[in-house]
Amino acid sequence: MNAKQxxxxxxxxxxxxxGISFLTFLITYLAPGDPxxxxxxxxxxxxxxxxxxxxxxxxxxxxPMLVQYVSWLQNCLRGDFGTSYAYHKPVAGLLMDRLWPxxxxxxxxxxxxxxxxxxxxxxxxxxxxxxxxxxxRGVTFFGVSMPNFWVGLLLMLFFCVRLQLLPVVSSAGDIKxxxxxxxxxxxxxxxxxxxxxxxxxxxxxxQDYVTxxxxxxxxxxxxxxxxxxxNSLLPLITMLGLSLGSLLGGxxxxxxxxxxxxxxxxxxxxxxAYDYPLIQGxxxxxxxxxxxxxxxxxxxxxxxxxxxxxxxxxL
Amino acid sequence: MKFxxxxxxxxxFCFFAVLALLIIxxxxxxxxxxxxxxxxxxxxxxxxxxxGGAHLxxxxxxxRDIFTRVIYGARTSLVAAFSVVLIIFVLGxxxxxxxxxxxxWVDTVIMRIADMMVSFPDMVFAMAIAGILGASIRNAVxxxxxxxxxxxxxxxxxxVLKIRNRDYVAAAVVTGSKTPYILMRYMVPNVIPTLIIxxxxxxxxxxxxxxxxxxxxxxxxxxxxxxxxxxxxxRPFIQSAPWLMIYPGAAIFVVxxxxxxxxxxxxxVLDVRDE
Numbered sequence: 001m002n003a004k005q006x007x008x009x010x011x012x013x014x015x016x017x018x019g020i021s022f023l024t025f026l027i028t029y030l031a032p033g034d035p036x037x038x039x040x041x042x043x044x045x046x047x048x049x050x051x052x053x054x055x056x057x058x059x060x061x062x063x064p065m066l067v068q069y070v071s072w073l074q075n076c077l078r079g080d081f082g083t084s085y086a087y088h089k090p091v092a093g094l095l096m097d098r099l100w101p102x103x104x105x106x107x108x109x110x111x112x113x114x115x116x117x118x119x120x121x122x123x124x125x126x127x128x129x130x131x132x133x134x135x136x137r138g139v140t141f142f143g144v145s146m147p148n149f150w151v152g153l154l155l156m157l158f159f160c161v162r163l164q165l166l167p168v169v170s171s172a173g174d175i176k177x178x179x180x181x182x183x184x185x186x187x188x189x190x191x192x193x194x195x196x197x198x199x200x201x202x203x204x205x206x207q208d209y210v211t212x213x214x215x216x217x218x219x220x221x222x223x224x225x226x227x228x229x230x231n232s233l234l235p236l237i238t239m240l241g242l243s244l245g246s247l248l249g250g251x252x253x254x255x256x257x258x259x260x261x262x263x264x265x266x267x268x269x270x271x272x273a274y275d276y277p278l279i280q281g282x283x284x285x286x287x288x289x290x291x292x293x294x295x296x297x298x299x300x301x302x303x304x305x306x307x308x309x310x311x312x313x314x315l
Numbered sequence: 316m317k318f319x320x321x322x323x324x325x326x327x328f329c330f331f332a333v334l335a336l337l338i339i340x341x342x343x344x345x346x347x348x349x350x351x352x353x354x355x356x357x358x359x360x361x362x363x364x365x366x367g368g369a370h371l372x373x374x375x376x377x378x379r380d381i382f383t384r385v386i387y388g389a390r391t392s393l394v395a396a397f398s399v400v401l402i403i404f405v406l407g408x409x410x411x412x413x414x415x416x417x418x419x420w421v422d423t424v425i426m427r428i429a430d431m432m433v434s435f436p437d438m439v440f441a442m443a444i445a446g447i448l449g450a451s452i453r454n455a456v457x458x459x460x461x462x463x464x465x466x467x468x469x470x471x472x473x474x475v476l477k478i479r480n481r482d483y484v485a486a487a488v489v490t491g492s493k494t495p496y497i498l499m500r501y502m503v504p505n506v507i508p509t510l511i512i513x514x515x516x517x518x519x520x521x522x523x524x525x526x527x528x529x530x531x532x533x534x535x536x537x538x539x540x541x542x543x544x545x546x547x548x549x550r551p552f553i554q555s556a557p558w559l560m561i562y563p564g565a566a567i568f569v570v571x572x573x574x575x576x577x578x579x580x581x582x583x584v585l586d587v588r589d590e
Binding site for chain 1: 437440532
């Protein structure tokens with residue numbers, strides 16, 4: 001990526017980030033119910049009409065929407081995401097404490113997924129339409145159709161209740177409690193990703209240079225790992241970035257099942273309690289993470305494919 | 316004899332269509348299949364009974380028959396998933412066709428909104444919307460529809476752009492066809508087949524998302540028989556009554572598999588490009 005492209009991309013990023021922040025603000029702004037009353041309800045108080053009006057004024061809720069949005073955005077830029085109604089603590093701190101556990105879960109799930117999906121997808125592509133391919137296609141098909149929360153519950157039933165190998169309730173620190181949540185997350189994702197790996201590798205295998213190399217008697221594994229795999233990295237990385245969206249959403253479900261102390265389970269509790277500042281913070285943070293990862297994916301193109309470094313058009 | 320030929324030519328499609336039809340019929344005739352048992356009727360003395368005997372799939376903590384609730388759950392899931400797909404199909408097609416045909420600021424506004432929606436992880440945004448609107452199936456449908464229409468709009472737009480500058484469209488404009496007529500007569504029919512395939516393959520995925528929302532407590536409310544919600548309600552009993560999480564989950568799985576296979580088969584039937 002050259003300087004001009006980078007500048008253009010950064011401008012785009014800023015616009016998208018602004019859009020994200022506006023929509024996030026809009027969700028809670030348009031939410032039915034009065035935030036002041038919700039806030040008091042969270043503390044168990046029944047305020048009088050006067051107190052409600054005063055608090056509304058003090059919180060600036062009587063100002064026009066755009067004014068409210070701009071001041072909220074300014075605070076966010078300063079790192080102040082508001083104060084949680086339910087916990088009476090700054091949202092930034094609450095999310096920060098839960099950020100690492102969720103990232104750890106996502107990263108290990110992604111790692112697991114790659115470990116399964118890449119070799120399996122490649123095996124399917126190289127043995128196209130064989131018995132192995134059909135069998136694995138069947139497996140991935142069922143994998144895609146299984147709800148992730150059901151997979152989680154079944155794993156829990158088997159490993160925690162029947163075999164009693166792993167703890168039912170997860171804690172942040174210990175490795176054992178990371179196993180089932182990441183396996184659950186990786187399960188559905190690897191099914192989807194395996195199919196994509198298969199398609200990408202198959203497409204590359206049809207190229208003339210593969211036939212040429214085969215004809216010259218180059219070892220098959222060499223062609224596969226030295227040529228075909230590097231050449232199909234581009235679509236694979238793109239799809240990996242996109243699948244992170246479902247991964248981040250999936251963490252919420254999985255964290256709830258395994259009582260894993262991450263951002264997702266915090267957010268589910270926040271949504272249930274109408275804790276608007278915390279919900280806003282969560283949606284904003286997760287979307288920004290998603291956006292940044294996809295930016296990283298875009299930048300990685302120029303490393304994976306040198307043709308893109310010289311500012312040529314993306315193929 | 317045409318029908319017979321169609322069946323012969325598209326065996327797998329017909330097979331899955333029959334299966335899907337059976338599921339739909341089971342949902343419609345739920346009272347007949349369950350022998351008139353009320354899915355919400357709780358008999359506390361029958362609480363947490365093992366599968367077998369009078370209760371094929373066992374009972375939950377309130378003594379409600381799981382089999383009955385699983386069958387009735389098909390109604391909730393099917394109606395919700397079909398509503399979502401119908402909404403995003405109509406909304407996405409309309410916005411995409413307008414965007415592609417008119418271009419200019421209409422295109423910019425619609426596509427920038429779509430871009431923004433894509434920058435959120437689906438489930439996160441749907442969760443926030445459904446939760447804040449308040450837990451109900453209707454709100455879950457709205458939430459999932461809001462995050463899912465963009466795919467259809469983009470697809471419809473790209474298909475319209477392909478034919479927008481064809482001579483026959485220009486001819487229609489020159490001979491004085493009204494714009495709504497051009498849209499309905501030329502643009503919409505052109506995008507419909509591809510979008511129907513997309514819609515058919517999406518039904519299963521939408522079911523999963525809706526069940527996920529209900530599982531988290533942002534969809535169906537008790538005592539509605541809904542599979543995701545049933546799994547959530549059964550969760551505390553994972554040690555003592557595991558059947559509470561086997562059957563509703565299996566029901567989601569089977570129905571999603573059937574509709575996914577049907578979607579794939581429909582693609583083979585409608586997609587002439589393969590031939």
